[in-house]
Amino acid sequence: MKRKVKFDYARWVFVLPALVVVGTLLVYPIFSSLYYSMTTKHLIKPAYKFIGLANYKAVLTDANFFKAFLASILWTVGSLIGQIFIGFTTALAINRVKVAKGVYRTLMIIPWAFPSIVIALSWKWILNGVSGFLPNLLVQLGICSTLPQFLSDSSMVFVTLILINIWFGAPMIMVNVLSALQTIPRDQYEAAQIDGASRFQQFHHITVPHIKVVVGLLVVLRTIWIFNNFDLIYLITGGGPAQLTQTVPIYAYNMGWGTKLLGKSSAVTILLLLFLLLISLVYFGIIAKWEKEDK
């Protein structure tokens, strides 16, 4: 049967709406931001002019930008390592136990469903420096002599934020690693046991190669998500105390909606995008290499 040599418009109708959404809501804004980043655009004042790369120059010579960048790196690396560790170990544990698998999985998935505002409020209440459950418990148990101020003490606030983010993000890693683990054929382990392989050898030679690519993808997606995350820190500490937890998205927000300098704020967000692009290219290079090795 030969195909008709007529232009087939119908297939384009199917993908057109999504292309329009991507074009207007994702591609256009990028170029729009790129343009505004080279202007003196203000949130309220209508007049603005083109100033070339002056905004970028101003941002890249601002000490607070580098502080925010370092805070972002710390926030991302700390959260990522914790989420991967907890997510991975719980997935392995659930995969190993024989009873209550489903119960554990269901309970542990709960944090993932939390809206960011409820994550913020619930933890702010649990850690409240006056009537919070945890500070009072620590005092009653004699572990602390005074009520610890988890969210305002500059020596604890960053660790606290990262732990909250681990609590929230580990379930997603767990669910994905667990389903990758379940795709590994059982007989491979049985064969290895007959050959006398230790549990560690089985993990190293069977488990790791099977789930490497999935975990790699997870790391990329999580890195981007955590780096871009605005809600959690903004709602819990607002970047404080004394701008200590001000990451790049919060720095950009304060510049755009606090001091109302949208042009300069756009320059910050474009730099953020470029950095993430660079990071993902490196990651995807590594994953592509793994995939080649597998074949």
Added chain:
Amino acid sequence: MGKVKDKIGNGLCHVYLIILSVIALFPLVWVILSSVKSDGELTSDPTRFLPKSFTFDNFIHVIDDLKFATNIGNSLIIALATTIIAIVISCMSAYGIVRFFPRLGNIMSKALVATYLFPPILLAIPYSLVMATLGLTNTRLGLVIVYLSFSVPYAVWMLVGFFKTVPIGIEEAARVDGANKFTCFIKIVLPLVAPGIVATGIYTFINAWNEFLYALILINNTKKMTVAVALRSLSGAEILDWGDMMAASVLVVIPSIIFFFIIQNKITGGLSEGSVK
């Protein structure tokens, strides 16, 4: 020897999982318990677990005096509208990608995943400017449009996985019988993928219901606020009433969790299936 070692290993796994389950569950339990305690009890006895007396005062106060029901209504309308529009658009294009663009399709879905890179804070600036120009600031419509930016790419990505499972033979048989592309799509393909569409829809709904940043930037009128932004503005008050905050939190978090439980078995394999191909 091996057996004993195995048993100890299993026991340790259970201990580890129990501890982590408690940590995972605790904030939800604490929010619910705090929401039914009286204000006096919240501050006088911070580590007491169960309430001395149950009270629904916090809920009544939140709904009657703080008009939280209006915000819940806004969030419901916005999340539902986003879900319906996003699912219609995404079903069409996911099917289009799978069936009609065998080669281009892979690039298309990769490009969609790449949009995950775009920082929401970057997009927020042009969104606020465009919505102001169009007069859509402080409207639910404006927020629904903006929400399509993250819901459509994600839904297409999820749905492509489901549509790939439909064997092409079924469609070819229908086409031979004279059905055109659209009839074939609606009458034959959609029903087969219905469970996947429902799961994707629920996930889209949860994400729209939970969204915060765009709602913060586009809405400043209390009557138009979504639950997330309304709660944020309530918690900005000088003297914070934690009982009220916890009652409102219960109303916001419970729908998310129920929906999440419904689809928990569908959202599992997303990444691993996507990467196997």
